[in-house]
Amino acid sequence: MGLFDAKECALCSQKAGMLTKQKLQDGFLCGDCKKKLSDLSSGWKQRTVADVNEHLALREANKERSAQFQVTRSIGTGGCMELDDTHGWFRFKIGRDYKQGNAQIFAFNELGNFYAEIHYDSIADDEDGDGVPDQFDRDSSGSHRNSMGMMGAMGGELNSQSANMFVNGSGMAQYFRSIGNQINDAGMPSEVTDITMVVGTTNRFWPEVRLRGSFFGVGNDMQKLQEAQQTIQALAQLRAGAGGMGAPMGQPGIAGTMPMQPGMQPGMMGQPGMAPMAGGMMAGGMGMPQPGMPQQGMAQPGMQPGMPGAMPMPQPQMGAVPPQGMGAQMGGVPAQGAHPTNCPACNAPVDGQFCGSCGTKVY
Numbered sequence: 001m002g003l004f005d006a007k008e009c010a011l012c013s014q015k016a017g018m019l020t021k022q023k024l025q026d027g028f029l030c031g032d033c034k035k036k037l038s039d040l041s042s043g044w045k046q047r048t049v050a051d052v053n054e055h056l057a058l059r060e061a062n063k064e065r066s067a068q069f070q071v072t073r074s075i076g077t078g079g080c081m082e083l084d085d086t087h088g089w090f091r092f093k094i095g096r097d098y099k100q101g102n103a104q105i106f107a108f109n110e111l112g113n114f115y116a117e118i119h120y121d122s123i124a125d126d127e128d129g130d131g132v133p134d135q136f137d138r139d140s141s142g143s144h145r146n147s148m149g150m151m152g153a154m155g156g157e158l159n160s161q162s163a164n165m166f167v168n169g170s171g172m173a174q175y176f177r178s179i180g181n182q183i184n185d186a187g188m189p190s191e192v193t194d195i196t197m198v199v200g201t202t203n204r205f206w207p208e209v210r211l212r213g214s215f216f217g218v219g220n221d222m223q224k225l226q227e228a229q230q231t232i233q234a235l236a237q238l239r240a241g242a243g244g245m246g247a248p249m250g251q252p253g254i255a256g257t258m259p260m261q262p263g264m265q266p267g268m269m270g271q272p273g274m275a276p277m278a279g280g281m282m283a284g285g286m287g288m289p290q291p292g293m294p295q296q297g298m299a300q301p302g303m304q305p306g307m308p309g310a311m312p313m314p315q316p317q318m319g320a321v322p323p324q325g326m327g328a329q330m331g332g333v334p335a336q337g338a339h340p341t342n343c344p345a346c347n348a349p350v351d352g353q354f355c356g357s358c359g360t361k362v363y
Contacts, residue, residue: 009033010049024049038104039096041205055205058104065089065105075234076197077227080211083238090238092199092209104206112200112208114235116228118163120180120190158221159189166225175232195224197231 007016010027020031026048029037036056037044044052065087072085074093083090090111091103160182167176184190197211213224342348343355 011036011052024052035096038205040092040094040104040209042207043205051205058205059102062104063102066102069105076211076231077195077213077224080197081199081231092211094209094211104203106201106203106206108238108241110202111235111239112202114197114199114232115175115177116225116232117177117179117196117198118167118192118225119194119196120160120178120182120184121193122181122184122190124184124186124188125191158192158225160192161189162222163192163225166222166229170229172229172232176228192221192225195221195228197228199235 007018007021007028008014009016009021009030010024011029011033014030014032016022016028016030020034022029022034022037023045025046029052036059037052038055038059041055068087069082069089069091070084070086071082073083075081075083078093080093081090082093088108089105090108091105092098093103095103097103160178164182167173170176179196180190182190195213197213198208199211200208213221213227219227346355348355
């Protein structure tokens, strides 16, 4: 059989066209049968006809799940991932499968690895064609045509310098990967061209799904980078369990995160030194019971009724001299050797029940 001889489809036995066929490890699929495969699946050149039949059975069974799917929230750039917290499912809101009403449904525990790719352009721009890269070019006012560093990020333009500052400050640097050189051919920080979110599953037919920010056309590159960080946070919570609804953020391998505390909202990053206060408000170092401090609602010795959480009044030790003005009475009797008051007659310090100077009974 020659290289250009007609190939037969392994499913329908029709001719598999040269330009439309799908090559398998042990055969071919024609263009029509190829469309039966999920458009987000991959790796078919290494798969067999038996794999195709297994995959198509999964796709048929998925129709029932799709009919039951209830969108409770969306995450990712442009809401490209839809979640069903009722059933513990998620799906990708992209591609032919979604448009045809049969997007593959995955259980929360089928979430695999995930990360964000930052793509760089190593060729310096020269918009006016004067041979001087825009990063060195100046306009008539003497200002650079393109801002650098964080100025560029604030203006909507993003380069490797400002992107690295953002990533390192996010506490999740292990979830970001650089694609391309970070220094361009002019020796300056490279421009960011796109942010791609890569989400994997444990299902072998969908090893990973790529969600490019340019697909959705939302905002500038800095906004896309912020959306990627938010997506990573949401996926970390999803992996932690319960779909992220109150799930702990502090699972192993996620740097810069702390366990979810009562009062924290899903998606809120716990920061070191931040503790929850009543009503879910956050304040640095406030709201967390400290050693030696009573917790709210717990009665402490010396506390007045109706004062929950108040500091207890210091209790005098036997033989100690209470501070002036406190009275320091123990059952109505002054501590022995103390001077709780002065004589009402001569104002001399009283050491007991009677004044030592004038003999007046004090109590």
